[in-house]
Amino acid sequence: MADINLVTSDAEQANTTLSQRKRFSPYKVRFWTNSAVLNIVLIGLVLLTVIPFIYMIASAFKHNSEIFGTPITFFPAQPTLENMQALLTQFPFARWALNTAVVAVIGTATAVLLGSLAGFAFAKYNFRFKNILFIIMLTTLLIPYQVTIVPQFEIIRVLHWFNTYQALIVPRAVTAFGIFLMRQYTMTVPDELLDAARVDGSSEFGIWWRIVLPLVRPGLAVLGILSFTGLWNDFIWPLVVTTDPSMFVMNVGISSLVGPYDYQYGILLSGAALASLPVIIMFLFFQRQFLEGLTQGAVK
């Protein structure tokens, strides 16, 4: 097998360009074979990743018999909307979608506002408990959510917040990660701008609202996307605090169909497709922010 030159060194090939070399020089042949192999493998991986999604979306439009029957087909032979219809009439799917949207939108707005406000405080002020609070937040990151979920359930019970929007939004609205992220972004804002604003008579809140916020917009976008995706896709918490089907979010709703409705996979898959579509569409429009946001931790 030819020596795969994955770790390139520019000095080595600096002297001749690809086009200057002889047509079938061993170097060129090796280059193009390596290219072909790698690209084919990568395309294969992408297909492997994407095919289940296509299968899900296509199956949403198939009759149940076609999903279950043999031979397995990819695209529906007789496309039908009966699955979606069943979803909307037999189950409160529209309500589930509304719940998910409410939770995700309000939760994201809350997380972004509170997170950037607190991040601003940590970035640009010195106050007495700053370091202690920071360390406390850092240590809570070490604790996995399984520890807190049971007491949080108890708090919801004491507050009589079962099956309410507050229970779904409030406990998930504030994360230590959000503060860290916003603090990072806010620290890049020059202090002189803030001082100039103070000299001009702006209130502290006004500084945050009119100067800092516009400048940390990329950070707000990243936090917004991460929060939205996290809230939209959350499963275990809504599962725990809602028992009334009219308050289910989509994830919990379609999971409740697994088991009793196991053989009506058309309905299940169409529900899954509708549940995942908004985030996928958002992803396609905001690819850069998604990729950047989710690798934040790696580029510490």
Add this chain to the structure above:
Amino acid sequence: MAVIQANVAARQSTYQKSNNWWKRNRRKVAPYLFISPFFILFAVFGIYPILYSFELSFFKGFGFDKKTFFGLGNYIHMFQDPSYIIAVANTTKFALGSVFILSPLALLVALAINSRFVRWKGFFKTGLFFPVITSSVVIAIIFARVLDTNYGLLNTLLGWFHIPPIGWLTNTNVVMISLILLAIWTYLGINTLFWLAGLNGINKEFYEAASIDGANNWQSFWQITLPLLRPVTLFVIIQALIGSYNLFAEPLLLTNGGPSNASLTITLYVYNQGFRNFNVGYASAIAYSMTVILLVLSLINLKLFGGSNTNS
């Protein structure tokens, strides 16, 4: 006249005084106001549960009301509980698969995408990323169809190669492997991105210097790339460990922990104990034991891959 003037003067000075106090001190007070909405919520829903959970783990009883002090009873029972041991074994098997199969695979893919031979870097990065942004419920529902023994896509595909159908979700020996494969499918994209972020941080001059010194590609890889990837390696492995211990929706929806606990993961066990059996004390104890396990693993990793990123 003098009285009125004195009154006016007094009023003015008190007005100015309170105004000045705020103006003088708002810079000191503002940060407290800014962090208070966050911290009130954080204290109630973040810090208090951590402490209360710890206290709960020393009690037993049904639900939150009838509780009797049990000392270390929950923890002792934990170590003798066969379900607990199976859950830990399953989750650890899964974590090992994540760390030793998924992460190196993702590194290979990242190296491939990063190499000179590949031009459509953005396309590949995006294409591998879809599973990351879909919820685990959706993934479980899709793969219930794919992994079905009789009609599933995967067994049909294998059938084309004359391989007999495998009970991906029904065979006790295979079920954790199925979950590992599912995890590889789900998390390859984001791990590749982590590695890519790390690779991009390596200065190209190192490679030039090495090739001038006569190093070939394998040597460059082992002596430059890998050592300089240590911080990212630490991050990737810890993320893989944390993610593995959080595995919940897929075992719940695909097999409900079965068959006979073969796919019981530790989070699923916490859920069963806490929200199906309402042994909240025991559930808290299990959760804390999981925290300890994770902490120990993280510390081990820190020793192996931590340390500053010095020039090699």
